[in-house]
Every structure is written in C-alpha cells, then in structure tokens.
Amino acid sequence: MIEVKDNTRQWQDGTSKNITFxxxxxxxxxxxxxxxxxxxxxxxxxxxxxKNAIDYILTNENEYREDSVxxxxxxxxxxxxxxxxxxxxxxxxxxxxxxxxxxxNSYRFSFSTNxxxxxxxxxxxxxxxxxxxxxxxxxxxxxxxxxxxxRVYKHSEKxxxxxxxxxxxxxxxxxxxxxxKVTISSPDIPYIKESVLHLYDLGIKEVNINxxxxxxxxxxxxxxxxxxxxxxxDAIIDMDLYCDHVCSFYAEFIGxxxxxxxxxxxxxxAGKMLAVDAAGNFYPCTRFAxxxxxxxxxxxxGNIHDGIDQNKLRPFLMLDRTTQSTLECIDCEVASGCAWxxxxxxxxxxxxxxxxxxxAICKMHKARVRANNYYWNKLFRKLEMEDQQEExxxxxxxxxxxxx
Amino acid sequence: xxxxxxxxxxxxxxxxxxxxxxxxERRLIGIDDLKVGIRFAMKENLNVQFVFPDYKLPVEYLKxxxxxxxxxxxxxxxxDEADVxxxxxxxxxxxxxxxxxxxxxxxxxxxxLSVVREWLNTINRLNVVLTDVETFKDDDVDSYRNTLESxxxxxxxxxxxxxxxxxxxxxxxLRLTGMNNCNAGMSNITLAxxxxxxxxxxxxxxxxxxxxxxxxxxxxxxxxxxxxxDHAPLCRQCDAYQCKRCIWxxxxxxxxxxxPSHQQCVVAHLERNASRSLLAKLKDNAITLHGGxxxxxxxxxxxxNNMNKWx
Amino acid sequence: xxxxxxxxxxxxxxxxxxxxxxxxxxxxxxxxxxLTADNGELYEKLVKDMGDTGVKFQQWWDEKAKKYSWESxxxxxxxxxxxxxxxxxxxxx
Numbered sequence: 001m002i003e004v005k006d007n008t009r010q011w012q013d014g015t016s017k018n019i020t021f022x023x024x025x026x027x028x029x030x031x032x033x034x035x036x037x038x039x040x041x042x043x044x045x046x047x048x049x050x051k052n053a054i055d056y057i058l059t060n061e062n063e064y065r066e067d068s069v070x071x072x073x074x075x076x077x078x079x080x081x082x083x084x085x086x087x088x089x090x091x092x093x094x095x096x097x098x099x100x101x102x103x104x105n106s107y108r109f110s111f112s113t114n115x116x117x118x119x120x121x122x123x124x125x126x127x128x129x130x131x132x133x134x135x136x137x138x139x140x141x142x143x144x145x146x147x148x149x150x151r152v153y154k155h156s157e158k159x160x161x162x163x164x165x166x167x168x169x170x171x172x173x174x175x176x177x178x179x180x181k182v183t184i185s186s187p188d189i190p191y192i193k194e195s196v197l198h199l200y201d202l203g204i205k206e207v208n209i210n211x212x213x214x215x216x217x218x219x220x221x222x223x224x225x226x227x228x229x230x231x232x233x234d235a236i237i238d239m240d241l242y243c244d245h246v247c248s249f250y251a252e253f254i255g256x257x258x259x260x261x262x263x264x265x266x267x268x269x270a271g272k273m274l275a276v277d278a279a280g281n282f283y284p285c286t287r288f289a290x291x292x293x294x295x296x297x298x299x300x301x302g303n304i305h306d307g308i309d310q311n312k313l314r315p316f317l318m319l320d321r322t323t324q325s326t327l328e329c330i331d332c333e334v335a336s337g338c339a340w341x342x343x344x345x346x347x348x349x350x351x352x353x354x355x356x357x358x359x360a361i362c363k364m365h366k367a368r369v370r371a372n373n374y375y376w377n378k379l380f381r382k383l384e385m386e387d388q389q390e391e392x393x394x395x396x397x398x399x400x401x402x403x404x
Numbered sequence: 405x406x407x408x409x410x411x412x413x414x415x416x417x418x419x420x421x422x423x424x425x426x427x428x429e430r431r432l433i434g435i436d437d438l439k440v441g442i443r444f445a446m447k448e449n450l451n452v453q454f455v456f457p458d459y460k461l462p463v464e465y466l467k468x469x470x471x472x473x474x475x476x477x478x479x480x481x482x483x484d485e486a487d488v489x490x491x492x493x494x495x496x497x498x499x500x501x502x503x504x505x506x507x508x509x510x511x512x513x514x515x516x517l518s519v520v521r522e523w524l525n526t527i528n529r530l531n532v533v534l535t536d537v538e539t540f541k542d543d544d545v546d547s548y549r550n551t552l553e554s555x556x557x558x559x560x561x562x563x564x565x566x567x568x569x570x571x572x573x574x575x576x577x578l579r580l581t582g583m584n585n586c587n588a589g590m591s592n593i594t595l596a597x598x599x600x601x602x603x604x605x606x607x608x609x610x611x612x613x614x615x616x617x618x619x620x621x622x623x624x625x626x627x628x629x630x631x632x633x634d635h636a637p638l639c640r641q642c643d644a645y646q647c648k649r650c651i652w653x654x655x656x657x658x659x660x661x662x663x664p665s666h667q668q669c670v671v672a673h674l675e676r677n678a679s680r681s682l683l684a685k686l687k688d689n690a691i692t693l694h695g696g697x698x699x700x701x702x703x704x705x706x707x708x709n710n711m712n713k714w715x
Numbered sequence: 716x717x718x719x720x721x722x723x724x725x726x727x728x729x730x731x732x733x734x735x736x737x738x739x740x741x742x743x744x745x746x747x748x749x750l751t752a753d754n755g756e757l758y759e760k761l762v763k764d765m766g767d768t769g770v771k772f773q774q775w776w777d778e779k780a781k782k783y784s785w786e787s788x789x790x791x792x793x794x795x796x797x798x799x800x801x802x803x804x805x806x807x808x
Contacts, residue, residue, distance in 0.1 A: 090749050097746055098757055105739045129748055132741035299659060311667075314708060315660035318637040323662075350626035353660050355635065 011108060011135070016068035018273040019057060020286050021050060023084055025278070027076040028116055030154035033185040033212055035344070038291030039076055045278040050088050052304040053276045058095055060307070061102070068106035070135070074286060079113050082122045089130060110135040112181065114151070116160060118167040127174060138171050139181050140164050140204070141188070142195020149187055165202065172203045179206035179246075184225075186216050192228040197235055200245050208248045213344040215360035222363035229371030237378050252376060254337030255369035260330060264320045270342035270354075271316020280304035284316050287343020296347050299354075315354055316342070324355045337372075338365040408592035409450040411441055412605055413465070414457035415597050418479035418490045420505050421533055421586075422650055423606035430457065433597040435464055440619045441595045442472050451475070453592075455605070458482045477505075488531075494519045503529040509536035510544060514551045521558050529570035538657060540667040545674065545705070552678035560685045572646065577679035580645035581697055588651055589616070589631040593623065603631075606652040636662040638669075642707050643700070646679065647672035666706050673705040716808045722786040722793070723802040725779060730800045736772045743768060 025036070025043045057064065071092060073085050089109055096104040109130055115138035117123060127134060140161075141147040148159025171178060180199060184192060192209075199207050211225075229249055236242050236250075270285035281300045283289050288299035302308035322330050324345065329335065340357055349356040383389045415427040433441075445452045452474040458481045461469075469476075478486035480496045491498070491506045494516045498504055504527050513520070513532060523530055534540075540548075555574055562569045569575070576584060588594075588604035593616070595601055596608040600615035601623055607614050617624040625631075631651060633640050639649055639662075649664065657665035664672075680699035686692075704710045725733075743765045750758050776793065779785075783802075785793060791806030 093742070093746050093749065094757070097742070097761070104742055105735055107742070130745055132745060311657045311665040312659055314638070314658045314665065315663040317711075318663055318708070320637060323635050323637055351630070351661075352655065353627060353630055353662070355630050355660065355662060356627055 011070070012068040012106065015066060016070050016106070016108075017064055017066040018070045018072055018269065020072040020074055020273065020275040021045060021053070021085075021088065022075070022275060022277040022286055022289060023050075023073055023078055023081040023088075024076040025291050026080055027114070028080075028153060029077070029114055029151055029160055030157075031152070032150040033183055033214075033216075035212070035214065035287070036076070036291055037294050040291075043278040043291075044081065045084060045276075047084060047087060049276075049278060049280045049304060050084065051091060052280060053282075054088070054091060054095060056304055056307060057274070058099055058101055061099075063308075064103075067102070068108075069103045070108045070110050072110045072112075074112060077114050077116070078111055079117050079120075079123050082117075082120075082126060086122070086126050086129075089126075108133050108135050110137075112137045112139065114139055114160065115164040115167050115171070118171060131174070134175070136171065136175060137179060137181055138164065138168065139183075140168065140199065140202075141182050142191055143198045146188055146191035146195045149191075150183075150185065168202050168204070177205065179208050180204050182207055182209040184209060184211045186218055186221055189221055189224045189228060192225070193232040193235065196232055196247055200241060205244055206246045210248065210339070211361055211364045213339075213341045213358060213361055215348070215358070217360060217364060222367040225364055226367035226371050229368060230374050233371060233375035233378060237375070237382060242379060249368060250372050250375045251337065254372050255334040256336040257333045258321070258335040260322055263336070264322055266319045266321060266324075266342075267339055268342040271313050271319070274308075276304070282308055284313060285343055287341060288346065292343060293347050296349075296352065299346065319354060324357045326357070326359070329357060329359065334366060334369040337369070338362075406448060406450060406591060406593060408453060409441070409445045409448075410453045410455060410592055410594040410605070411438070412455050412594060412596050412608065413438075413461065416457045417455040417605075418458065418477065419507065419605070420455065420477050420488065420490050421507075421604070421606070422535060422537065422653060423604075423609055424535075426609045430459070431597050432461070432465070433595075434599065435468065437595075437597075437599040437619055438465065438468050442468060444595075444619065446472060453477060456482065456486075498523050498527050500526055502527045503531075505531040505533060507533045507535050510534055510540065510548050510551065511536075514547060517551070517554050517558075520555065524558055524562055524569045524571065525567065527569075529572075531572040534671065537668055537671050538653060538665075540671055542670070545670060548671070548674055549678070552674060553681070556678055556682045556685060559682060560689060560691075563686060563691050564689055573675045574679050574682050577644070577646040577676055577699065578683055578693055583633055583639070583642075583645050583647075583649070585633065585639075585647065585649035586651075587631070587649075589625055589628060595619075604652060610652075630662045636664075638663060638708055642669075642672075644669075644672040644676040646675060666708065669706040669708060673702075673707075677702070677705075718791075718804075718806050718808060720786070720804045721801050722804045723783045724800050725783070725795070725802065727800060729775075729779060730795065730797060733772070733775050733795060734797050736768060736775060740765075740768050740772055 023045045025039050026041045027039055071089070075081070078085060095101070096107065111134070113136065118138060127136070141151055144159070144161040147161040147164070151160050152158060153160060182195065182199070196207050196209065232247070233250065236245065236247065270287065273285050275283040275286040275289065277283070277289050280303050281298070282302040284299060284301055286292060290298040299312070301312040329338070332338070338361070342354055345356060345358045346354045348358040380389065383392050411433070413433055415429060415431040416425060419425045442452065452472055454469055454474055454476055456476060456478040458479045460482065475487040476485060477488045477490065479490050480492045483489045487503065489498070489502055489504045491504050494512070504523065513534070520530070552573065555571060559569060559571060559574055586604070593601050593603070594605050594608065596605070598612060600612070600618040602608040602615055603625070629635050636649070650668070651661040653668055654664050655661045657668070676699065680701070683699060743761060746761055747765065750761055752758050780787070780793070785802055786804055788804060788806035790808070791804050794803045794805055795801070796803065
C-alpha cells in the first residue's frame with residue numbers, strides 16, 4: 001500500500017482558539033534571526049497577571065465560542081518559567097472543569113522550545129502530568145554547522161546544537177511524530193538539504209521549515225535556495241522518504257493563481273488569536289507586542305483589568321488577502337502558498353496599518369514554487385511508473401477525511 | 405483625485421469638524437507660504453477653502469486670499485463675508501439663508517432642539533458635527549434615535565411649508581446614491597500654518613510631525629490607496645452614504661485608518677435609518693424628492709455584526 | 716507478534732462522539748492528578764464524572780461493535796483513527 005505522509009491536517013483542523021502567554025522575555029540564546037528585538041531578563045509574567053488573564057477569558061465564555069483551545073506558552077524560552085507554567089496549567093484545568101467550560105473537553109497546552117532544558121526534572125514532571133494534552137516542538141535547525149550558525153548562547157555566542165540534540169531522543173520517545181520548526185535566513189541556505197536529511201536521520205519525521213519574512217535576502221539567494229530544494233527533492237524521492245517523512249517546503253497546493261473572490265481570506269490568524277504579556281496587556285498576536293517590533297508601537301487591544309477593546313480587533317477581522325496586496329501579488333500566477341506574517345507586515349509598513357503586505361519573500365517564494373513543481377512532477381512520475389498513482393490519490397482523499 | 409485644498413490660516417483657526425483646536429497661541433501662516441500655497445492650488449486646479457481665526461487678518465493676507473476663487477469658513481465671532489459660519493454655541497444668532505456648522509455632543513443636541521428648530525427656519529443648511537462619537541455607547545442609542553426623530557419632524561414641517569432645508573444628518577442621505585465621505589487625503593488636503601501638508605487639520609493638531617509633505621517637497625502621501633473606499637472592507641459594502649468615514653477617528657479608535665469603530669458605524673446607521681423614516685414621512689405628506697432613491701430597511705446598526713451575510 | 720488489521724469504519728458523527736469522550740476522559744485523568752479530597756465538592760464531582768465518562772466510553776465501543784459486527788480477537792482490542800474514522804483490530808498472537 002502506498003502512503004505519502006502529509007502534514008496538512010492540524011489538531012481540530014486549525015479551528016481552535018489560540019491563546020498565548022508570553023511568560024518571559026528571557027532566553028539562554030540570542031539567535032541571530034530572532035524577530036524578538038526586545039528580549040530581556042526583567043519582564044517575567046507573575047502569577048497574578050496570569051490568573052487575572054485566565055479569569056477574564058474563562059468568565060467571558062460567550063466571546064470565545066470556538067470548540068477548542070490551544071493554550072500556548074512562549075518567551076524567550078518558556079521552559080525557563082516552568083514553575084509558573086505548571087501553576088497556570090493546573091489552574092486552567094481546574095477552572096475549565098469547575099466552570100463547566102466547553103473547552104474542558106478539547107484543549108491543548110503548546111510549547112515551542114529551544115530544547116536546552118527539556119530534560120530537567122521539573123520539565124519532565126510537567127510533561128508526565130499533562131502528557132495527553134501536550135504539543136511540544138523543539139527547534140533544531142539542522143546539522144550542527146547550520147544550527148550553530150544562528151542559534152548561539154547569548155553571552156558566549158557558542159552554538160547550542162549539542163545541548164539540544166541530546167534531548168531529541170527523549171522528546172521523540174515521549175511524542176512520536178513530533179515536528180520541528182526550522183527557520184531559514186540568508187546564511188543558512190547552503191545547508192538546507194543536508195539539514196533536513198540530518199533531522200530525518202535523528203528520527204524527526206516532520207520538518208516545518210520556512211524562510212523568515214524580514215527583508216534579509218541578498219542577490220542570488222533565490223537561485224541557491226531553488227538549487228537546495230531541488231536537490232532535497234531528489235533525495236527525498238530517490239530514497240522513498242516521502243512515504244513517512246514530511247518537509248513543509250513541498251505541498252501540492254503551492255504555486256497556483258488565486259481567485260480574487262473565492263481565495264480572498266486572510267492567511268494569518270492574527271486577531272483571531274490572543275496573546276497576553278507580563279504587564280497583562282492583550283495583543284492580537286505575540287508579534288504585535290513591543291518586544292517583537294523594531295519600528296512600530298505595540299498594537300495593544302486591551303488588558304486584564306479593562307478587557308478587550310473590540311474596536312482594535314476590527315481591522316484584523318476585516319482583513320482579506322486582496323485589500324492588503326499589491327496588484328502584482330493579486331495577479332501573481334503562483335500566488336498560492338505565498339505566506340506573510342501580519343506582524344511583520346505592520347512592522348515594515350510605511351504607515352500605521354496592517355493593510356500593507358510585506359513582499360521581501362517574493363523571490364524566495366517563486367524559487368520554492370519551481371522546486372515544488374519539480375518535486376511533485378518527479379514524484380508523480382515515479383508513482384505512475386510504479387503503478388501506484390491511483391492508490392496515492394485514494395490514500396490522499398482518505399487522509400483529508402472527505403469520505404469518512 | 406485631489407480637488408480641494410484647505411488652508412488653515414492660523415493655529416487658532418476655528419474647527420469645523422470633529423477635531424479640537426489644541427493650540428491657544430495665535431500663529432498666522434507665513435505670507436510667503438500662503439502665496440505659495442495659493443499658487444500650488446492654481447497649478448493643481450484645486451478649489452480652496454480658507455479656515456479663519458476669530459480676528460481680522462492683515463490687509464496683505466486678505467489681498468492674497470482674494471487672488472483666487474475660494475470659500476471662507478469663519479467663526480461666528482468674526483464672520484464677515486463667510487461662506488460657512490461655525491457657530492460658537494447655542495446662543496448664536498444666525499443669518500437668513502446662511503450655511504452653518506454647529507459642533508456639539510449628542511446630549512447638547514438633544515437639549516437644544518428648540519434652538520435647532522429656530523435655526524432651521526432661518527438658514528439654508530445646518531451641518532451638525534457630533535464631537536463625542538468616540539465615546540458614544542450602546543446605552544446612548546435610544547436617546548440619539550429620539551433626537552433624530554425630533555429632527556425628522558422639524559424637517560417635515562419645513563418641507564411642508566415650502567422650505568427645503570438641508571440638515572447633513574438627515575437630508576443628505578435622501579439624495580445620495582453612493583458614498584459622500586470626507587475623503588481627506590484623497591480629494592482634499594490641508595495646508596497648515598507651518599507650511600506643511602496634512603491629511604486633514606486633525607492630524608496637524610495631534611502631531612505636527614505627521615505631515616504628508618510641504619510646500620518645498622510637495623505632497624508625499626504613503627499608502628494613499630488605503631484612504632480609498634475600495635480599500636475599506638467594511639465601508640465599501642455599506643450604504644450609510646452620508647457618513648463622513650473620518651479616517652482620523654478610525655485611526656484613534658481601531659488603530660487603522662481604513663476601519664471604522666463600532667460607535668462610528670452605529671451613529672451613521674442611526675442617521676441612515678432616520679433618513680429612511682424621513683423619506684417615508686415626506687411621502688406620506690405627498691412631498692416627492694427628485695432624484696431620490698429608496699433606502700432599504702435593515703435590522704442592524706453595525707455592518708460588522710452582519711459580516712457573515714456579506715463577507 | 717502483533718497484527719494490525721482494519722476491520723471497519725464509523726461515520727464522522729460517531730467519530731466525534733468517541734473523540735469527545737476520549738478527550739474528556741484524558742482531561743479527567745489529568746485533573747485527578749492535582750485534585751484531592753481536600754478540594755471538597757469539586758473532587759466528588761470529578762470522581763462521579765470519571766465513572767460516568769468511563770461508562771459512556773465503554774458503551775460507545777459496545778454499541779458500535781454490535782452495530783458494525785467488527786472482527787474481534789480474544790487477545791486483541793480495537794483502536795480508532797480519528798483522522799480516517801477507521802477501526803483497527805490489534806492483536807498479539
């Protein structure tokens with residue numbers, strides 16, 4: 001039976017409410033591509049702020065009608081605040097139950113960690129206590145060389161690869177099928193292929209990898225990027241890795257024109273999520289907190305005392321694809337899959353608006369489209385030659401759940 | 405397309421719109437800047453609207469002003485030859501056939517309807533500018549609706565007696581078939597006393613650094629497309645055509661110039677619905693308006709809440 | 716030796732029922748790690764809820780097994796794939 005692994009289905013089809021606690025702005029690392037320009041050791045969320053935020057959210061159940069919730073914890077490095085996180089999660093579970101809140105039947109606790117203190121006792125105890133409701137992603141950027149290019153300790157500038165990779169087996173044992181998130185900036189491009197294959201070798205079968213949205217790209221980066229992705233495509237297909245490994249660079253839906261009416265929804269979930277920081281301020285996404293912004297003021301939509309000012313969410317909820325895009329983007333023949341970050345759009349915009357799409361990633365997207373086309377053409381041809389095409393289509397339909 | 409240039413002659417020039425004049429010291433625009441501004445208007449084929457302070461200007465200024473066809477917006481305390489008079493308060497006397505502006509909060513309007521009645525019987529047009537839209541609450545809906553109903557009655561009486569008074573809140577919508585917004589930054593631009601351009605006077609008083617060019621460099625309006633109706637997802641499908649779609653209030657309340665707040669939409673829809681009621685009452689009194697269109701009945705005051713139907 | 720065999724498929728609505736019960740059951744189990752008798756009424760509610768949910772959970776399997784007549788094995792159990800709605804028989808030979 002042919003199976004081609006895909007990662008298109010998120011928990012609850014991505015319809016859950018995402019609520020993020022910015023528990024700390026401290027981190028052991030100072031990653032060179034990190035968009036968090038304002039990291040510091042001082043701003044740590046207190047229990048009082050967290051409790052007030054939770055009480056506000058759970059009390060206003062009518063404002064949050066999504067069936068499910070993902071309680072997300074970020075930093076900095078969230079596991080630096082494991083005591084607080086443990087207390088928050090215990091309170092969330094108890095309160096959701098006590099209030100008969102509909103989210104008690106469908107919630108997750110989510111973490112994106114640098115993995116450095118994953119093995120520590122307190123973190124492990126937390127994992128055991130909440131295992132069935134956890135989603136933990138460890139960021140490992142690929143080979144030691146590539147990882148240590150960017151992911152360095154803040155004082156010594158020493159690479160962190162060794163301290164992360166030693167925790168990968170434990171992580172995969174506890175969360176089989178877990179995915180890692182890999183970020184690509186200009187200096188990383190030559191190492192993409194070997195890094196993805198290296199991550200596969202470590203046992204990580206799902207690699208979510210994307211280019212930064214900031215304007216960091218140099219002349220020639222797109223050609224090199226395309227070359228790397230094409231070589232990676234060859235490796236994945238020739239070694240039959242597509243059966244049980246995923247690399248998010250390759251997806252069938254990417255690189256098609258988009259209809260101006262039918263395909264007009266906004267890509268990004270900013271405004272539908274909620275983030276709260278140490279000061280108790282609410283944001284439409286963490287990317288709108290001041291520590292994430294280099295050139296704009298924070299977009300605060302409320303706080304734990306006064307609640308949410310719905311007016312400040314209106315621009316997000318009205319946002320669509322075409323209103324924020326240039327004509328070039330609207331007419332682009334390979335538009336689908338070209339992503340953006342609403343926070344970066346805001347930060348890079350010429351005025352105080354979220355309606356100006358940043359397009360620094362344009363050439364990189366087009367390079368990706370060409371490599372993606374190559375991947376699927378090669379894969380389909382292989383499946384056809386092996387008489388597996390029909391089975392692949394049948395499995396694809398099943399996985400997407402259209403029949404069941 | 406730019407069609408109008410608004411020139412604030414002094415830092416203390418009267419406000420004719422939602423913004424407050426936050427500068428207390430007189431500062432006249434430089435005479436050279438005034439002349440260059442007028443020249444700019446001539447070359448760009450713009451209609452000029454001068455906004456006056458409450459004192460008589462020097463002769464050379466009056467001479468420069470007279471060198472171009474223009475409209476004068478003047479405070480009631482100093483309004484010789486005014487085209488539009490900005491009334492200072494409810495005690496002001498009005499001239500027969502004039503066009504006036506009254507800036508008031510909605511309680512003030514409700515409490516001075518008798519004054520409004522007198523004015524409507526005297527002047528040609530009254531623009532009511534509500535100064536407290538930003539703090540308008542859902543609790544205020546009923547009271548504002550009642551106020552508009554009273555005003556509707558007054559207009560019907562005027563029309564019945566053959567006086568076709570214009571009241572921006574109610575009669576504009578009767579004849580509109582499309583948006584009639586302020587269009588600051590699109591069809592009009594403001595030249596401030598410091599010689600810089602602004603989207604409108606409100607931006608000048610809020611933050612002088614927020615200019616969109618000056619007389620040397622010219623106009624530099626970034627993201628101008630976001631001031632257009634087609635780039636306002638909520639407004640482009642709305643039919644409260646009389647709404648001014650104030651981008652400055654938008655920015656204050658929602659943080660984005662192309663998105664109105666809940667209270668702006670509610671106020672605009674209360675007025676729109678009152679216009680609908682006015683139209684029906686005029687018809688009941690056998691008064692037909694030429695060029696008018698039907699206004700549909702709707703069951704919402706904020707199109708944002710109706711999003712699922714049209715998005 | 717473990718054998719795995721797809722023996723049937725439920726409807727999406729039936730899948731939603733068991734998934735809901737599964738999530739609730741997990742939530743109750745994890746809550747039980749932090750609540751004790753000292754929590755008074757809340758603890759009592761939890762204990763009762765765990766019992767009730769467990770019963771409903773088993774009832775679902777019993778009902779569907781009867782409805783669909785899935786193949787079974789004395790050393791096996793059924794497993795549902797929430798993505799595909801498929802029922803897999805897993806047995807240790």
